[in-house]
Structure formats: C-alpha cells, structure tokens
Amino acid sequence: MDINAYMREVGSEARSASRLIAKADTGVKNKALIATAEAIDAAREELMAANAKDLESGRANGLDAALLDRLELTPARIDAMIKGLHQVAALPDPVGEITGLNYRPSGIQVGKMRVPLGVVGIIYESRPNVTVEAASLCLKSGNATILRGGSEAIHSNQAIAACIENGLKTAGLPASVVQVIKTTDRAAVGELITMPDYVDVIVPRGGKGLIERISREARVPVIKHLDGVCHVFIDRDADLNKALTIAVNSKTQRYGTCNTMETLLVDAPVAATILPQLAQAYAEKGVELRGCERTREILPQALSAVEADWSEEYLAPILAIKVVENLDEAIAHINHYGSHHTDAIVTESYSKGRRFLTEVDSSSVMINASTRFADGFEYGLGAEIGISTDKIHARGPVGLEGLTSQKYVVLGDGHIRQ
Amino acid sequence: MDINAYMREVGSEARSASRLIAKADTGVKNKALIATAEAIDAAREELMAANAKDLESGRANGLDAALLDRLELTPARIDAMIKGLHQVAALPDPVGEITGLNYRPSGIQVGKMRVPLGVVGIIYESRPNVTVEAASLCLKSGNATILRGGSEAIHSNQAIAACIENGLKTAGLPASVVQVIKTTDRAAVGELITMPDYVDVIVPRGGKGLIERISREARVPVIKHLDGVCHVFIDRDADLNKALTIAVNSKTQRYGTCNTMETLLVDAPVAATILPQLAQAYAEKGVELRGCERTREILPQALSAVEADWSEEYLAPILAIKVVENLDEAIAHINHYGSHHTDAIVTESYSKGRRFLTEVDSSSVMINASTRFADGFEYGLGAEIGISTDKIHARGPVGLEGLTSQKYVVLGDGHIRQ
Structure with missing residues (x-):
C-alpha cells in the first residue's frame, strides 16, 4: 500500500466533504448522529465480535491489563456511546452564530460568524469509544474528520466506522465526512500531521510520548496538553x-x-x-x-x-x-x-x-x-474533545466551540471606503 | 556576537517581564503609552537624525523608491505615531475580563477570564512606525514584546526603542517589557521563531517571501496572512x-x-x-x-x-x-x-x-x-496588529483581543467532585 497516496486521497476527500458538512443544516447533522446511535444499537453483536478479535490479538501480543481494559467494549460502554451520541445531538449547534453585529461610523454593519475549522484529524490510542465521541463532536461542529486509532483497536474501530457510515447515509451525507483510517501502518500518522492543504487541526489523545512526537513533527496546528501537574x-x-x-x-x-x-x-x-x-x-x-x-x-x-x-x-x-x-x-x-x-x-x-x-x-x-x-462536562460544555494547555485558539477543556473559528461578516448597502 | 546566546537572553528576559506586565494595572500601562508619546515628541530631532542615517545607507545600498518611502520618518509620520499611542491608551483594556460566569449543577461557578498570550515576537520590514504600533498594542494587551525590524531601519528603530524605554521607566516598568533586537544579523530571526520556551506567538509583517519562510521554519504559532487575493x-x-x-x-x-x-x-x-x-x-x-x-x-x-x-x-x-x-x-x-x-x-x-x-x-x-x-480601524477594533487568514485562534483583522487568550476560572466554597 502506498501510504502517502492513500492519505492524500483521504485528505482530499475530507477537504471536499468539509465544504458539504460546513453548510449542512443542524437537523441533518442531528439526524446523522441519531441514526449512528441506532446503527450502533443494531450492531451490538458485530461490535462485540470485532472487539473480541482485537482483545484476542492484544492478549497474544502481551498488552498489559490497563491497555486491555481500555480496549474492551462492554455492553455498558456501548450504551454509553449511544447515550453520548444523543447528548451531542441535543447540544446547541455552534455553527452560524453571528455575534456583535454593530453599525460602524462608515455605515457598514460588522459582526462575527462562527464557522467550522474544516478538517480535524484525531489521533488516539486503544479506547475505541473515542471513535464515536470525537466523530460526533466534529460532525456537530460542522467539520470533516479523519480518525486514526491505535492498531490494537483496528477491528473495533472499523466496525464502529461502519455504523457511522450508516448514520451519515441515512442523513444523506457522504461517508467521507467521517473517515477512519483503514491501515495500521504507522507512516499514516506522519502523513496525517503534515498535510496542511487537507487538515486544519490535529487533536491527539493518548500518552505524553505520542503527543510530544506529534507536536514536534506536525506541520498543522495541534490542540493538546502534554500532562497535568x-x-x-x-x-x-x-x-x-x-x-x-x-x-x-x-x-x-x-x-x-x-x-x-x-x-x-x-x-x-x-x-x-x-x-x-x-x-x-x-x-x-x-x-x-x-x-x-x-x-x-x-x-x-x-x-x-x-x-x-x-x-x-x-x-x-x-x-x-x-x-x-x-x-x-x-x-x-x-x-x-x-x-x-x-x-x-x-x-x-x-x-x-x-x-x-x-x-x-x-x-x-x-x-x-x-x-x-476541570473537565468539559463539569464546565457545562456538554462534551469534550480534549484539554488544551496552550494559549493559542483554545485553552482548558475544549468542546464544540473549540472546534470552530469566527469569520467577520460585513453587511452594507453599496458602501465604499472614502 | 553569539546570536544564539543573545537571543536566549532576550527571550528569558521577555518571559520574566511577561509575568510583570500581565498583572500590571490598566493605569500603569496607559501611563507608559502616554509617556512614550511624550518621549517621542521630545525626541523628534534625534528620531529624524537617526532616520537620516538609515535613509543615507538605504540610498547607498540602492534601495528602491518604494522602500525608501516606507523607511522615511516625516514630521507627519511622527505625529501619527504619537496620535496612535494616545488612541491605544484610550482603548478598553481587554485583560482580566471575566465572561459567562455561571453556576453549574455541582454548585461551582465557571467562567472565562481574558489573559495575555505572554511573549509576542514581531518581525517586520522597513517601516519604523511599526515599532511603536506593535509595541503599544502588545503592551496594552499585557504582553511582553520582542521586535525585530529590518536591518535598513536599525538606527530609526533603536531611537524609537529609547523613547519606549523612557516611557516604560516613567511608568515604573522594566525595559525588558519591550525589547528591540540590537543586531541586524539575520540569524536572530531564525532564533526568535524557534524558542517556544520564551515566545508564545510570532506576528510577521512584510512581504510574502518573508512570511512564507517564517511560517515554514517557526516552532511557535504564527498569526499571519500570506496574501490578499x-x-x-x-x-x-x-x-x-x-x-x-x-x-x-x-x-x-x-x-x-x-x-x-x-x-x-x-x-x-x-x-x-x-x-x-x-x-x-x-x-x-x-x-x-x-x-x-x-x-x-x-x-x-x-x-x-x-x-x-x-x-x-x-x-x-x-x-x-x-x-x-x-x-x-x-x-x-x-x-x-x-x-x-x-x-x-x-x-x-x-x-x-x-x-x-x-x-x-x-x-x-x-x-x-x-x-x-477589511481592516481593524474600520471594524472598530481601534487598531490592528495584522490580519489573519488562518482559522486557528484569530481570523481577519487582529486587534487587542487577538493578542489575548482565555483561561477558565472556577469559584467554589469547598466544593469537591462526587
């Protein structure tokens, strides 16, 4: 497999999809979220079977107990994924909000409109429920997503990806809105973090080593915290x-x-x-x-x-x-x-x-x-894609708003600059 | 001169100064701005003499007419610098504003407080008035600043730096709050953009070539636009x-x-x-x-x-x-x-x-x-440090608010998480 070509294909499709999802109605996005929840509920057996494969190879590869625990999909964890999707559907849509629209002395009105970031890349380890959590927050905030989970969770993540694809399809959205990387080749991460033409921001979730490496090598902005002292x-x-x-x-x-x-x-x-x-x-x-x-x-x-x-x-x-x-x-x-x-x-x-x-x-x-x-739920963000200790863009728990930006809107009636 | 050692010294002093200026009272910051305006007014002759040196070497080095025009400090341009300082002093202080402080079901109050970014590095070409403009906006927003002007304006920029130092001193602030790089060695730029320990963000102002190079090589976030098509x-x-x-x-x-x-x-x-x-x-x-x-x-x-x-x-x-x-x-x-x-x-x-x-x-x-x-004055920001076409952090004209971040504040009365 030519990883570079594959990732550029994924990136290019995500960029196109980002234009579609950025202008999607709130109702359409919510429909996709609810339909994904229903697809997951209907696919419990497939999910457990895929997860069993991952657990089996995990044990064979000598993963430690903590990792195996994080990797496991229990019925309760599947319930939590379904509940999480309904919660995100119930959150207010941040996209399109116009604030501070005021008249200026020149006669124009100037305000700010909240807009999606575009394409969000998520890099994470073991916990397959992150696939649903991250995808749902990016979808609700109008972003296309590229998800790169740990190789140890590849079967679980692909099974979840199929449910998300079903959900998107039900809402009339293309599968490229949420893409889960199909290869476990580590080179895919290196590509994902160095495609500024296709990816607007990377959110890494995992150990300090992973996040340090990504921060050092990324050619796109990274929303992250290294540790919590x-x-x-x-x-x-x-x-x-x-x-x-x-x-x-x-x-x-x-x-x-x-x-x-x-x-x-x-x-x-x-x-x-x-x-x-x-x-x-x-x-x-x-x-x-x-x-x-x-x-x-x-x-x-x-x-x-x-x-x-x-x-x-x-x-x-x-x-x-x-x-x-x-x-x-x-x-x-x-x-x-x-x-x-x-x-x-x-x-x-x-x-x-x-x-x-x-x-x-x-x-x-x-x-x-x-x-x-200090977390997104306790702070009232409804959900959390991660926590940032950086000062640029987002700081502290990052929810839907942190996955958006603001552009200026100017309304005139033939106004010109003198 | 050991550029690496010099720049790390500048960076380290800026980091220390950033803690002081971050907590400085609005009145103290305004006093420094007004005193700088007065120092510039009192130093008109020195400024013109320093500028004459730059213009003379500029002509000797064959700078084109447009560059020489941008380099020149006329009495009207000195007036504009003084007026600009008074305008920035009159702007509301963005630092410390607490917004959205609401009670959560747990009983804690959660809000956001606007805080300075820390240390801002400015890299610019020819126009010496940028020295005052950029320094004043960073100062008002509670940031320490490291300014790196073009080598062709070195005498003018050092003369302006002396006025800023006077202004800071009058307000009881250390000179390290605003540092103008003393060397014309190009290696200084390379150091400035690769010191994440000391610099929080870089704002480059100049031609597309300069900004492309900085964006490519920087190890800290860059607020920028490459061009305006x-x-x-x-x-x-x-x-x-x-x-x-x-x-x-x-x-x-x-x-x-x-x-x-x-x-x-x-x-x-x-x-x-x-x-x-x-x-x-x-x-x-x-x-x-x-x-x-x-x-x-x-x-x-x-x-x-x-x-x-x-x-x-x-x-x-x-x-x-x-x-x-x-x-x-x-x-x-x-x-x-x-x-x-x-x-x-x-x-x-x-x-x-x-x-x-x-x-x-x-x-x-x-x-x-x-x-x-599309500019900061027309949009009512009062002033503009630059325009960003990126989506992360700041987009469009960037004023005082774009030079700040927001941290979460939590007020409790012995509250613990259940």
Whole structure:
C-alpha cells in the first residue's frame, strides 16, 4: 500500500466533504448522529465480535491489563456511546452564530460568524469509544474528520466506522465526512500531521510520548496538553476543613486523570496544623507522600522529595508536598514547575484569591474547589474533545466551540471606503 | 556576537517581564503609552537624525523608491505615531475580563477570564512606525514584546526603542517589557521563531517571501496572512449602481493593500450590461484588465487572462475578470483560487447573500460593501496588529483581543467532585 497516496486521497476527500458538512443544516447533522446511535444499537453483536478479535490479538501480543481494559467494549460502554451520541445531538449547534453585529461610523454593519475549522484529524490510542465521541463532536461542529486509532483497536474501530457510515447515509451525507483510517501502518500518522492543504487541526489523545512526537513533527496546528501537574495551595487564611476536603478529593477521587493534584503546597504558618490531619487521610487511602525538608520535619514518615518530584505527573497514589513561605512562593512554584493545566488555592482571603486567579498562568484556576472539576462536562460544555494547555485558539477543556473559528461578516448597502 | 546566546537572553528576559506586565494595572500601562508619546515628541530631532542615517545607507545600498518611502520618518509620520499611542491608551483594556460566569449543577461557578498570550515576537520590514504600533498594542494587551525590524531601519528603530524605554521607566516598568533586537544579523530571526520556551506567538509583517519562510521554519504559532487575493462577485440580482461603485472602489481606492480586489467575478446574465461601464471607469483610472474568454467577447480591449492570473495578488492597477455561470461557480472559484482574506458579493437577493456569507470560506465575507473595509480601524477594533487568514485562534483583522487568550476560572466554597 502506498501510504502517502492513500492519505492524500483521504485528505482530499475530507477537504471536499468539509465544504458539504460546513453548510449542512443542524437537523441533518442531528439526524446523522441519531441514526449512528441506532446503527450502533443494531450492531451490538458485530461490535462485540470485532472487539473480541482485537482483545484476542492484544492478549497474544502481551498488552498489559490497563491497555486491555481500555480496549474492551462492554455492553455498558456501548450504551454509553449511544447515550453520548444523543447528548451531542441535543447540544446547541455552534455553527452560524453571528455575534456583535454593530453599525460602524462608515455605515457598514460588522459582526462575527462562527464557522467550522474544516478538517480535524484525531489521533488516539486503544479506547475505541473515542471513535464515536470525537466523530460526533466534529460532525456537530460542522467539520470533516479523519480518525486514526491505535492498531490494537483496528477491528473495533472499523466496525464502529461502519455504523457511522450508516448514520451519515441515512442523513444523506457522504461517508467521507467521517473517515477512519483503514491501515495500521504507522507512516499514516506522519502523513496525517503534515498535510496542511487537507487538515486544519490535529487533536491527539493518548500518552505524553505520542503527543510530544506529534507536536514536534506536525506541520498543522495541534490542540493538546502534554500532562497535568496540578497543584492545590493551602493558604494561611484557608478554612482548614475546606482545605482538607479539597486536598483529599483533588488527589484521591481518581488517580489516573490529568486534573488530579500531583503536588500540594502548604503555607508555612498552617503546615504544622493541617499536614498531620492530611497525612492521616492520605494514609487511609494508601497515598505515598514525598515531602520537602520542612514537610518531613512535621511528617517524618514522608519520603524525601527530589527536584524531579516537583514536575512529575504520577497518575498514581503518590503526592509531592512542599511547604512554602507565602502566596508569592506558591505562585512562582506553580508557574515554574506546573504544566499550566489546573491549579487551585484554598483561602478565605479575598485579596489572595484575586491574586491567584490573575497571576497563575494555567488553563484552569480555581478558588476553594477541587482540581477534579476541570473537565468539559463539569464546565457545562456538554462534551469534550480534549484539554488544551496552550494559549493559542483554545485553552482548558475544549468542546464544540473549540472546534470552530469566527469569520467577520460585513453587511452594507453599496458602501465604499472614502 | 553569539546570536544564539543573545537571543536566549532576550527571550528569558521577555518571559520574566511577561509575568510583570500581565498583572500590571490598566493605569500603569496607559501611563507608559502616554509617556512614550511624550518621549517621542521630545525626541523628534534625534528620531529624524537617526532616520537620516538609515535613509543615507538605504540610498547607498540602492534601495528602491518604494522602500525608501516606507523607511522615511516625516514630521507627519511622527505625529501619527504619537496620535496612535494616545488612541491605544484610550482603548478598553481587554485583560482580566471575566465572561459567562455561571453556576453549574455541582454548585461551582465557571467562567472565562481574558489573559495575555505572554511573549509576542514581531518581525517586520522597513517601516519604523511599526515599532511603536506593535509595541503599544502588545503592551496594552499585557504582553511582553520582542521586535525585530529590518536591518535598513536599525538606527530609526533603536531611537524609537529609547523613547519606549523612557516611557516604560516613567511608568515604573522594566525595559525588558519591550525589547528591540540590537543586531541586524539575520540569524536572530531564525532564533526568535524557534524558542517556544520564551515566545508564545510570532506576528510577521512584510512581504510574502518573508512570511512564507517564517511560517515554514517557526516552532511557535504564527498569526499571519500570506496574501490578499480578494474578490467581488456581481450577482445577476445586483443593483448595478452599487455594483459599479463597489467594484471600482474595491480595486482603485488603493492598489497596494491586501484588501484590494484582485479578481472580479461577473454573473453571466449581467456581464454584457455592466462590463462596458466598468471598463470605462477602470480605463479612466488606468487599470489594466485581464479577462477570461467570455469577458473578452464583451471587452475585446482586455488582455487574455492565463491560469496564474486567478491566484495573483497584483498589488497594482491590474484586474483579472471572469464571467461565471452562477453563484455556485463564483463560490467555488473564490474558495479554490482565493486566499481566504476578503470577498464580497453584490446582490439584492436575500437567499444568495445568505448563501455567500455561509459558504465563502474567508476571514471576511461581505454583502454590498467594498473589500477595502477589511481592516481593524474600520471594524472598530481601534487598531490592528495584522490580519489573519488562518482559522486557528484569530481570523481577519487582529486587534487587542487577538493578542489575548482565555483561561477558565472556577469559584467554589469547598466544593469537591462526587
């Protein structure tokens, strides 16, 4: 197979399809989403059979248990895909919204119209339900999509692709609106991220290694975050009960997510009071603590943190703890060691809360709330294609709006420039 | 001089300065802008003397008349720089605006806060007034700036840099908030566009060659447009008086600007009526016409257009004209040959105007208005750092808002995720 020729064919078809889907009525797009849900419901057996093939080769190839778990399509996960499609269909259509249409002194009216980005490339690993999630968000936002899943999920993804194709067909849309790459050849990824004529943006979902490689080699914009080194800072003016609850929830509600706290910062004057209580709560959950020297004076049972701990995303029951001199040191630490993902302060001080919101340079900044809230559903976006820690285009959880752009519209009545 | 070390030093200082300027009060930023205006007014003689040096070496190096004209600082151009600084000081500060702060079912409040991008790199040619324009917009939007002007303007730019430094000092801000590169070594550009640790975005202003090179080699996002192949489409339902006025103004109000019409599309049923009138108007202005075969049946005096004419940005009194079968062909032509900059339809038809707005994939789309309106001042942005034809981040004229991003803010009262 000539991968370059195949991918350019896919890209060219996606570009053509993007013109069609960009102007498709909301009703047509919703029809395609609902019909896809129905096709998936009708194809449960085929999906499970295709998935069984992937699981079998996965086991034969020695995939670890976590990967196999993510790869598996259970009846409950199929239910969730169907539900997700109905949810996206129910979201408001972002395309075509005109805002700020005002008269200018020249007499023209100028406003902005929300428009699709064009062609979105999605690169992801193992979880086959991403195929449906990503395709549905791109479709609703009027984009054509090229999906490149992991080779370990190829049968599952192709079976899901058939359902999406059915859904598109029912709504009178061409299959090229959502294309799932048919080859497992890794060269396809290299092509996909270097076709600026055909692809407007890449959204990678997966491990840090994959995303770093894509960011380095891409010739098109990438919406991404590399990791989530999230902080909670317990200020001296914190309500210590809120601090305790938030610090425990931010770390232990789930360990493997990017919005989980990885480093706890504690203001010096309250360290001796709160750290022992926290240590007890963490001990009950089995969280390993790695502290700075001042932390270890209070908690001798903590391991000694090394420099690398301050920028580590553990994704595990491990927590780094540092006692800081004041808010200034906390902010400086977060901006230096953090990953600009999500950081929270616990304080009752108006002035310090205000400073934290302004000065912490992260995609989500919080006062008195758990970092675990940082996601598209909790923020009310309805769904999420990913989280961006970049500043260009989209920052924080990215929903339908992040998959669109805005163009200027000008309405005149024969107006010319003097 | 070790350019790599010098540029990394500049970058590192800009990154530190960006933290300071990001949290600076609006009053402080305005004070720096006004004090810079005063410093420029007080330094008129020094500016003219420095500029005279540049002009002298420019002449010695055989720069053409157009370049020398752009390079020259006249008393009127110095007045304009001063006026521009006062205008930017008077614009609303975009930083810190919180929008959409709403309660979520969990009890948290979620909104978006507008924040600076960080460090903006500006690369430009000849016109020294860009130094002040760009620096003032970046300063007002809370960004640190690294400016890299053309080597032919080095003395003028350094003299202006001294005035900006004075202005920053008066407001108590460090000089590193606005740094003008001191070397004319071309390697400095290569470094500036490949320091993602220190630079958040590059805005190149200049010829297509410069911008293409920067886009190809940059390792940071670039806000840009390559060229402006703008169209006016005269629909069969146009008011022919409006069509005449708009088609003449779009081409002839200024020839060298990116929003000037380069190709005129005429709907077949009205071609025989309107083209002779237009040809007469263009002849009076000395505009050379290059037409398709159908155009030349009506206007035998027109030269024969070749394929390359449809994607040419003449920036000169030359116009390509094509007769098209209908609106579909016009839209397809614009999306295929255009540069996604600015395109207008002249029509009285509601349905066709609506379709044109939706389906033309350009950063500005217009009904019954001259393409020459596409700029930041005419759109009410107050000023313009450039125009973007990309879809990511900013599209169309880019003002203060385009130099900012939005982060999520979450306000809780001890809320945790269940």
